[in-house]
Amino acid sequence: MLKLIALADGFEIQAAGKTVLRHAPDAPCLFIGRGEADVQMQRGNFAISDYVSERIALRSATPSKGEGGVRIGFAAASGGPELLAIEVVESGHIRFMPGAEPINRLWLRVPAEVG
Numbered sequence: 001m002l003k004l005i006a007l008a009d010g011f012e013i014q015a016a017g018k019t020v021l022r023h024a025p026d027a028p029c030l031f032i033g034r035g036e037a038d039v040q041m042q043r044g045n046f047a048i049s050d051y052v053s054e055r056i057a058l059r060s061a062t063p064s065k066g067e068g069g070v071r072i073g074f075a076a077a078s079g080g081p082e083l084l085a086i087e088v089v090e091s092g093h094i095r096f097m098p099g100a101e102p103i104n105r106l107w108l109r110v111p112a113e114v115g
Contacts, residue, residue: 002092004070010061011072013088021094022111023061030058030074031107032084052105058084 002020005012010024023029033055040047058074062082065071069089073082083099084106096106 001090002069002088002094004063004088006063011063013094015092019111019113021108025059027109028057028059029109030084030086031105031109032056032058032103033105033107034103035105055105055107056083 001015003014005014007022007024009026010022012019012023013021021029033052035050035052035054038047038049038051056076058076060075060078060080062073062075063070064073066087066089068091069087071085071087073085075082081100083101083103085097085099087095087097089095
């Protein structure tokens with residue numbers, strides 16, 4: 001079961017008492033972007049390179065009631081267009097839903113604890 005906790009400047013999502021995601025405008029949990037990958041193979045040897053052309057921090061998060069839980073819409077700035085949304089489902093899942101802009105990169109920052 002996932003639990004959404006509102007903080008003064010953001011939110012936390014916890015599972016079994018452990019923080020899975022933590023978001024604040026100065027420390028966003030999600031980034032989106034675009035890039036181009038280049039994969040070449042010669043006789044079973046692979047050369048892989050990745051060029052990131054754009055990376056956007058999703059600093060603004062707006063929670064609302066969703067179909068099966070809480071929906072959180074993310075934007076680059078407050079009042080900006082929604083670029084990505086997640087839905088924290090009561091059954092214990094997190095659904096990712098893309099916004100209107102095409103993206104092909106997603107970075108997720110997960111908090112780490114010592115021990």
